[in-house]
Each structure stands twice: as C-alpha cells, then as structure tokens.
Amino acid sequence: MNQLNKFLTGISVFLSIAFFSFSGKCETNPVKLICEYHENPIGIDVVQPRLSWQLQSTENDVLQTAYQIRVAGSEKALNGKKLIWDSGKIESDQSVNVVYNGPAIKSMERVWWQVRVWDNKNELSKWSEPAYWEMGILEPAQWTASWITLRDPEKSKTSLPVHYLRNEFKLGKTVESARLYVSAQGLYEMFINGKKVGDQLFTPGWTSYENRIQYQTYDVTDLLKADNAIAAKLGDGWFRGFIGFSGQRNYYGDELALIAQLQITYKDGGSETINSDGSWKVNNGPIVESDIYNGELYDANLEIPGWNKPGFSDGNWSSATSVDVSKDLLVAPQGSPVKAVEELKPIAQMTTPKGEMVYDMGQNMVGWLRIKLKGEKGDTVRIKFAEVLDKEGNIYTANLRSAKATDTYIFGESGEITYEPSFTFHGFRFVQLIGVKAAPALEDLTGVVIYSDMPSTGSFECSDPLINQLQHNIRWGQKGNFLDVPTDCPQRDERLGWTGDAQAFSMTAGFNFNVAPFYTKWEKDVALDQQENGRVPHVVPDVLNGNGGATGWADVVAIIPWTVYKIYGDQRILEESYPAITKWIGYMNGRAGDDHLWTGDSHFGDWLAFATTRSDYPGATTEKDLIATAYFYYTTSLTAKIAGILGKNSDQQYYEQLAANIKKAFVAEFVTPNGRLVSHTQTAYVLALSFGLIPDDRIEKAAEYLAKDVEKFGHLTTGFLGTPLLCHTLSSIGRDDLAFMLLNRKQYPSWLYPVTQGATTIWERWDGQKPDGSFQDVGMNSFNHYAYGAIGEWLYSRVAGIKIDEAHPGYKHFILAPHPGGGLTYVKATFESVYGQIVSDWKIENGEMVYNVEIPANTTASVVLPNAGGAALQTNTKAEQQRVGDDLEMLLGSGKYSFSYPIEIKK
Numbered sequence: 001m002n003q004l005n006k007f008l009t010g011i012s013v014f015l016s017i018a019f020f021s022f023s024g025k026c027e028t029n030p031v032k033l034i035c036e037y038h039e040n041p042i043g044i045d046v047v048q049p050r051l052s053w054q055l056q057s058t059e060n061d062v063l064q065t066a067y068q069i070r071v072a073g074s075e076k077a078l079n080g081k082k083l084i085w086d087s088g089k090i091e092s093d094q095s096v097n098v099v100y101n102g103p104a105i106k107s108m109e110r111v112w113w114q115v116r117v118w119d120n121k122n123e124l125s126k127w128s129e130p131a132y133w134e135m136g137i138l139e140p141a142q143w144t145a146s147w148i149t150l151r152d153p154e155k156s157k158t159s160l161p162v163h164y165l166r167n168e169f170k171l172g173k174t175v176e177s178a179r180l181y182v183s184a185q186g187l188y189e190m191f192i193n194g195k196k197v198g199d200q201l202f203t204p205g206w207t208s209y210e211n212r213i214q215y216q217t218y219d220v221t222d223l224l225k226a227d228n229a230i231a232a233k234l235g236d237g238w239f240r241g242f243i244g245f246s247g248q249r250n251y252y253g254d255e256l257a258l259i260a261q262l263q264i265t266y267k268d269g270g271s272e273t274i275n276s277d278g279s280w281k282v283n284n285g286p287i288v289e290s291d292i293y294n295g296e297l298y299d300a301n302l303e304i305p306g307w308n309k310p311g312f313s314d315g316n317w318s319s320a321t322s323v324d325v326s327k328d329l330l331v332a333p334q335g336s337p338v339k340a341v342e343e344l345k346p347i348a349q350m351t352t353p354k355g356e357m358v359y360d361m362g363q364n365m366v367g368w369l370r371i372k373l374k375g376e377k378g379d380t381v382r383i384k385f386a387e388v389l390d391k392e393g394n395i396y397t398a399n400l401r402s403a404k405a406t407d408t409y410i411f412g413e414s415g416e417i418t419y420e421p422s423f424t425f426h427g428f429r430f431v432q433l434i435g436v437k438a439a440p441a442l443e444d445l446t447g448v449v450i451y452s453d454m455p456s457t458g459s460f461e462c463s464d465p466l467i468n469q470l471q472h473n474i475r476w477g478q479k480g481n482f483l484d485v486p487t488d489c490p491q492r493d494e495r496l497g498w499t500g501d502a503q504a505f506s507m508t509a510g511f512n513f514n515v516a517p518f519y520t521k522w523e524k525d526v527a528l529d530q531q532e533n534g535r536v537p538h539v540v541p542d543v544l545n546g547n548g549g550a551t552g553w554a555d556v557v558a559i560i561p562w563t564v565y566k567i568y569g570d571q572r573i574l575e576e577s578y579p580a581i582t583k584w585i586g587y588m589n590g591r592a593g594d595d596h597l598w599t600g601d602s603h604f605g606d607w608l609a610f611a612t613t614r615s616d617y618p619g620a621t622t623e624k625d626l627i628a629t630a631y632f633y634y635t636t637s638l639t640a641k642i643a644g645i646l647g648k649n650s651d652q653q654y655y656e657q658l659a660a661n662i663k664k665a666f667v668a669e670f671v672t673p674n675g676r677l678v679s680h681t682q683t684a685y686v687l688a689l690s691f692g693l694i695p696d697d698r699i700e701k702a703a704e705y706l707a708k709d710v711e712k713f714g715h716l717t718t719g720f721l722g723t724p725l726l727c728h729t730l731s732s733i734g735r736d737d738l739a740f741m742l743l744n745r746k747q748y749p750s751w752l753y754p755v756t757q758g759a760t761t762i763w764e765r766w767d768g769q770k771p772d773g774s775f776q777d778v779g780m781n782s783f784n785h786y787a788y789g790a791i792g793e794w795l796y797s798r799v800a801g802i803k804i805d806e807a808h809p810g811y812k813h814f815i816l817a818p819h820p821g822g823g824l825t826y827v828k829a830t831f832e833s834v835y836g837q838i839v840s841d842w843k844i845e846n847g848e849m850v851y852n853v854e855i856p857a858n859t860t861a862s863v864v865l866p867n868a869g870g871a872a873l874q875t876n877t878k879a880e881q882q883r884v885g886d887d888l889e890m891l892l893g894s895g896k897y898s899f900s901y902p903i904e905i906k907k
Contacts, residue, residue: 028125030054030128033051037517037568043332054835057857064118066090071112075112085101096568108263114128115127140328140330147322148278161285175266176267177265183258184203186234190218191231193229202483210252212329241290244493282318283317286304292423292495297408298407298421334517338483339453345442352394366425367426373419374436386429401494405426425490427480452518454514461827473789474791486518489782500607503552504720507563520564522560525541526556527576533590536587561642566809567809567811608766623684676705682713683721685706689703710742723791754768762785762787800829802831803816815863848902852899858894859894867905868886
C-alpha cells in the first residue's frame with residue numbers, strides 16, 4: 001500500500017509515460033452514465049439515488065481529480081439557470097455511486113442530469129450526454145387504483161385458469177406522456193390496444209410477498225389512441241401456484257389480484273388517471289391451467305378474439321371484485337427484470353428407441369418452446385421437456401420428481417398455429433412432441449431463453465477447449481438459475497432461492513455478469529424473511545415455513561453484501577444489510593454459548609461432497625460442528641470489517657474480540673498441536689486455512705496435510721462449501737500444480753467429467769450421469785445447478801490474474817497477476833468493471849511470455865509478471881520495476897501495456 005500511496009501522490013511523475021503518442025489536447029470525457037446500476041431508469045423509489053459514470057480518455061495515467069453534477073427538470077433546462085441541483089466543483093476522484101444530494105424529487109417526476117470532470121492533466125471535460133431518472137409512486141396514498149380480482153368459485157388444490165381482465169376508456173386531448181404502474185398477487189401481462197406492454201416477464205417478480213410486492217412502471221405514451229382498451233392476464237405464478245417440493249399450493253394466498261394505475265399528462269398541462277376498479281370486467285379464457293412447475297394447458301376452443309382491443313363486447317363478463325390488499329406493500333424494483341434474452345434453434349430431430357419424437361436444442365436452457373403446429377380441430381399436442389436422455393436414448397424425466405413440465409395445446413380449429421406459453425418456464429435441452437401427426441421442421445421450433453437481464457461483464461477463454469466449455473457451462477448455469485432470484489435449479493419441483501448455493505457462487509457470478517442490482521433486490525428479501533431471533537431461512541423468499549439457520553447457508557446475509565461491496569464499491573448494501581448481519585451473528589452466538597463452539601445443531605454440512613450419495617444425508621464427510629464453528633468465526637470476522645468500514649468502531653472492537661474467542665475455541669477443539677484437524681478432509685483444511693483459523697506456527701503443517709490428501713486421492717473430495725475455496729487454498733499454499741491437476745482431471749469426480757459427458761451446464765452432483773449412462777439418485781439430480789461452477793472465480797482471479805484489492809473496492813485499484821500452468825498456452829480474460837474494461841491476456845510461445853493488459857481510466861493496477869525477475873523484459877512502459885522473489889512488480893495507471901520476456905514454467 002505504501003507503493004500505491006506514493007504512486008497516487010506523485011502521479012505527475014508518470015505523465016510522460018504513454019502507450020500512444022498524441023498531438024494536441026488531451027480528451028477525457030465522462031460516458032456511460034447510470035443511476036442505481038440502471039441506464040435511464042423509470043419508476044424508482046430510492047430517494048437519494050447514486051450516480052455513476054466512466055471516463056473515456058485518449059491518454060494513459062488518467063485520474064479524475066474533481067467532478068460537477070447538475071440536475072434539472074428537463075433536458076433543455078440543464079443549460080439554463082433553473083437547475084434543481086448543482087453540486088458545484090467537488091474535489092474528488094469518486095466516479096462510482098455518488099449520492100444525489102439535491103432537493104427531494106417528487107413522485108412520478110423525471111429529472112435530467114449531466115456530469116463533467118477535471119483530470120490530473122489539469123483538463124476540464126465537456127459536459128456528458130444527458131441522462132435521466134424518474135421516480136415511481138413514493139407514497140401509498142398516491143395509489144388511487146384498487147386491487148381487483150375475479151373471484152374463483154373454489155379454492156382449488158390444482159392449477160386454476162388464468163384470469164382475463166379488461167376496461168375501455170376514451171381520450172379527447174393530445175397526450176404528452178403516459179405511465180402505467182402495475183402490480184399483482186400472481187403474475188401479470190398487461191396490454192393496451194392489443195399490444196403487450198413492455199418486454200418484462202414474470203412480473204411483478206418474486207419477493208417476500210408478506211412484506212413487499214414490486215410494481216413496474218411502463219412508458220405507454222406511444223400506445224394510447226382516442227379509443228383505448230387496457231387489459232391484463234393474471235396467473236398463479238409463485239403466489240398461489242405449486243411451490244416447494246411437498247405439493248403445497250396457495251403459500252402466500254388463495255386469491256389473485258391486479259392493481260393498475262395509468263397516469264396521463266396532456267400537452268395542455270392537464271392530467272387524467274385511469275384506475276383498476278369495479279368497472280373492469282373479468283373472465284376466464286383459453287389458458288385452463290397455468291403452473292410454473294407443471295406447465296400450461298391452452299385450449300384454443302376457449303379463445304376470445306379481440307378481448308384486449310377496443311370495441312370488444314364484454315357484456316357477458318363479470319364485474320371485477322375489489323380485494324383488500326395493503327398498498328403499503330408496494331415497492332419499486334431494484335433488480336434486473338426477467339426477459340426473453342436469447343433464442344435457440346434445435347440442432348437435431350430424432351426418434352428414440354421407444355418411438356418418441358424428440359428434438360435436441362443443443363443446449364440445456366431455461367425458458368420455453370415457441371412452435372408452429374399443424375392440426376385438426378380438437379387435436380391435442382403435448383410438449384414435454386427434459387434435460388437429458390437415458391442410456392438407451394429415450395427421454396428422461398424422472399429427475400423432475402413431481403413437476404410435470406408439460407405444455408399442452410388443444411386445437412380450436414384446423415390449420416397452422418404458432419404457440420408459446422405465458423406463465424411457466426422449463427429447464428430443458430430435449431423436447432418431446434406427443435400428438436402431432438408429422439414431425440415439424442427444425443425451423444418451426446424456437447427455444448426462448450429467459451433469465452434476469454444482467455449485462456454480461458466477463459469473458460474467459462484459454463487454449464484448452466474443455467476448459468472453455470466449462471466456462472460456457474458456468475455462464476449458462478448462471479443464466480438458467482438467475483431468474484429474479486438465485487434458484488438452485490430450474491427444472492424440477494423446487495426452483496427455490498437456496499442461500500448456500502448463492503453465497504458459494506457469488507464471486508463467480510460477479511465476474512460473468514453485473515449482479516449488483518440482482519443481489520441488491522434479493523438481499524432485501526433475505527433480511528425481510530429473517531426471523532426475529534436472527535435465524536436466516538434456507539431459501540429466500542422463504543416458502544419452507546421458516547426452516548433455516550444452517551451454517552454456510554444463512555451466512556449469505558453477510559457474504560453477498562460483502563461480495564457486492566468488493567466488486568462494485570457499494571457501501572450502501574453494507575449499511576442496509578448491517579442490522580440483519582448482526583442479528584445473524586447474535587443467533588450463532590446464542591447457539592454456540594459460552595464456549596464459542598457451535599455444536600449439536602442440524603446443518604447441511606459440505607453438501608454433496610464426494611462419495612456422499614444419499615440425498616437424506618449428503619454432507620456427512622466433514623464434521624458439521626467444525627464447519628459450523630468455522631463459519632461462525634468467518635462471518636464474525638467479516639462483520640468486524642464491515643463495522644469498521646461503516647465507522648462503527650465499538651462494534652468493530654466487539655466483533656474482533658468475539659472472533660478471537662471463536663478462533664481460540666476452534667483451535668482447542670479441532671486442531672491438534674501438530675496442525676492436524678480432527679476432520680481430516682479437504683474441506684476441513686480448506687475452510688480452516690482460507691478463513692485464517694490455523695495458528696501461524698501450524699499453518700505449514702496443515703497445508704502439508706491438505707496437499708497430501710489431494711495427492712493421495714488424486715481428485716477433489718469436496719462439496720458445496722469446500723469446492724469454491726479448494727483451488728484458491730491450494731494456490732495460497734504454493735501448490736498451483738495441484739490446483740491445475742484438479743482442474744484438468746477428466747474422470748469423476750472433477751469439473752471436466754461432466755464436460756466429457758456432453759454437459760452444457762453445471763451439474764448438481766459430480767456424477768449426475770455415470771460413465772455407463774445410468775443416473776445418480778433420482779431424488780436429487782439436477783443437470784443445471786450452478787454451485788460447483790464457483791471454480792470460475794479461480795479461473796478469472798488466479799489463472800487470468802484479475803484480482804480485487806479489498807482496500808480499494810470496486811476495482812479502483814486492483815491486481816493483475818496471472819499464473820500460467822496446467823499446460824495452458826494462452827488465457828484471455830476481460831472484465832467490465834464499474835470504471836471500464838479490464839483485460840488480462842497472456843500467451844506462451846517458443847519459451848516466451850507475452851502479456852497484454854488494459855487498465856481503465858480513473859484506476860490503477862499493480863501488475864505482477866510471473867517468473868520475470870531474472871529475465872530480459874521488453875515493454876512499452878517506463879514504470880519502476882520491483883523484484884519480488886522470482887516475479888517483477890510495477891504500479892501502472894490507466895492505459896494499454898505490453899510485456900514480453902523468456903519464461904520457464906515450473907512443473
């Protein structure tokens with residue numbers, strides 16, 4: 001850090017160092033303006049939103065030294081004197097998460113903003129292109145619409161028909177702008193004049209419905225005419241559909257409801273509000289059954305042509321009934337909306353040995369099938385979804401458990417139709433068609449891929465095709481399971497927000513995609529579903545009736561906020577999560593008691609560790625008391641750090657002392673004087689070493705035990721908790737060779753074994769499908785389960801070498817330190833940080849290491865060149881070099897740099 005401070009203090013020394021030579025004036029400008037992680041968001045309810053921008057520059061070594069933000073009520077007013085807020089010149093290098101400190105913005109008001117910056121070249125930038133944000137409905141009393149429903153005749157234990165709701169209205173004046181605010185108990189789709197409103201799916205999203213329900217805001221200005229129809233479809237979804245794995249329905253309630261408020265502003269300055277109320281008409285329609293797990297039954301004989309357009313006769317429809325649902329529950333979303341992001345075409349059609357008509361999409365995906373079908377009136381076509389084929393080549397659905405995962409279409413007339421469902425999704429690679437007379441052509445089928453629309457931020461590629469496929473599988477596992485909440489799996493009767501999976505994968509998730517808004521939204525529900533005694537549920541949103549408190553799972557309450565802080569420099573998530581974090585520490589402390597050992601409670605342990613095949617007790621390999629106490633220490637230590645960052649000094653001292661007491665107890669109970677752990681497993685050593693639980697004088701011996709265990713087995717033996725830390729820990733003890741050995745292993749158990757079996761996503765089990773084609777325990781055998789994909793973090797941060805400096809979160813300062821090995825001849829990783837793109841690109845050719853890096857403006861990086869200490873280095877920078885062991889280190893400002901030198905890779 002001293003070197004970094006000297007660099008930042010004396011940055012002018014390096015002004016002459018540049019990758020390119022430019023003539024004329026330096027050009028540095030702010031670009032990519034975002035507000036609360038979104039570009040030009042509308043309908044937010046963060047009253048002091050945070051503003052961020054990146055710097056684009058033609059020179060190297062560029063740092064921001066000051067900024068100025070101005071905010072106005074219109075784009076035009078930005079250039080005038082009627083500003084809402086002018087920050088003035090603020091001496092600061094902060095360009096990420098700058099808090100708006102102007103007057104409060106009113107409900108439904110849009111404001112425009114710009115920023116300009118001063119840099120360390122004494123240059124003032126141009127004003128940025130304007131951006132905006134728009135507030136949603138901030139007060140419950142401002143909701144003038146009513147919650148309405150179609151009363152179902154019975155509270156069924158089976159799937160019920162989708163509700164159809166509609167109303168008509170006329171407009172006599174020219175519309176300036178119109179916003180539609182919508183929410184539901186259940187899932188909704190809105191229409192105006194026959195056109196679907198927006199492109200979001202599974203709205204209003206899944207939250208802790210007892211505590212909060214999201215509403216969405218849509219700009220519908222261009223959809224309105226003189227004569228208008230507003231309409232909606234309303235399905236069971238997570239609210240009252242089947243949920244969990246015990247056949248339960250109606251978990252949150254047994255009555256669907258919709259609330260819709262259309263705010264219209266006219267060009268003459270007037271306004272009008274169209275509300276959902278008792279004047280709306282409601283009916284059932286062609287979607288007879290709708291369920292996330294089981295699929296959709298669509299009977300075209302019940303279609304209602306024109307139901308969502310003006311002029312439709314709804315005289316035989318029922319009047320909507322008002323429902324007493326609190327408007328206090330309504331909140332604006334902060335996450336990434338679910339959308340249809342990609343489309344796939346099948347790669348093959350086959351007839352299985354059983355005579356099944358099956359299509360192979362070529363990729364285990366999440367979403368549904370859009371299909372062109374030909375049939376006669378009354379024909380019934382069933383579409384069944386599966387992840388894999390069995391060893392005979394037939395469709396395999398046993399691992400879906402009770403989920404039917406079937407969409408059904410009944411023809412209402414003869415001819416050709418195009419069908420896709422509304423309120424269901426499936427996890428699948430293979431599609432079986434039942435009831436069709438002739439096989440549709442490949443081009444008649446389209447796989448609609450849905451997930452939370454997170455911007456892609458990272459890429460990793462290397463010289464090994466199998467590892468590239470592993471990275472592909474990690475990304476697709478994340479896409480398939482980041483569907484508004486981080487689900488464990490997308491195909492069977494579960495699809496729940498398991499907390500352990502989420503925390504284990506969180507750093508890898510943050511490399512692949514921008515997950516800040518996704519986790520910000522979900523962590524609020526973690527806190528809301530936390531019980532009064534501090535226990536955190538196993539799944540969030542909690543649909544397991546309060547079951548929780550498992551170590552390594554419940555710790556998500558602290559680990560993911562810490563992850564978001566490290567990756568994005570987001571201190572607010574620490575502030576907002578702090579009460580929940582400390583409540584969880586209090587719960588663990590209460591369970592541990594005076595001896596600070598958390599023993600005797602039920603936990604999941606190192607879930608699905610090697611050779612633990614029973615689904616009722618798959619974490620038995622490593623002693624659960626050891627794991628529980630280790631996590632008690634780790635999360636307490638993390639809380640001390642967080643308290644320090646938040647300026648809570650007395651709290652910091654308390655948690656540091658508590659952590660010290662836990663460590664003392666852990667060592668006395670679980671560590672022998674010779675550094676051996678009472679649970680002599682890879683996971684036990686990995687947790688103890690990576691969490692800092694081994695006394696300094698025993699670390700070398702404990703590390704030796706870990707290395708010998710890996711050498712003895714020749715493979716990993718870890719589960720959900722040990723696996724994410726395994727290669728990191730081996731690297732930290734100087735055994736990259738063993739880490740690469742584990743990475744490159746192709747036999748079970750390994751990361752590449754599923755790849756050799758044709759996997760296109762990460763499996764739940766190391767041997768979900770065995771070499772002979774048979775399957776693991778049908779009770780728990782998902783082929784899209786992202787937890788073991790946590791190896792991705794090691795690929796990015798160790799092999800490619802893009803590493804966070806915790807002292808400067810958000811990649812304000814970071815480390816570029818690649819580690820060649822494992823027979824790889826090249827690796828290229830990119831990461832779009834909040835400051836801009838980071839590139840780490842190395843290759844070894846003819847005994848020479850060539851390393852190219854890119855460092856974004858307003859950041860610095862410590863670059864470490866492996867095994868370059870005694871080599872003749874060729875580079876385009878004159879930065880001071882420092883030899884550390886066999887490596888060379890240097891501190892660099894923004895820009896693109898190249899290095900080449902002879903290298904000998906150690907075996």
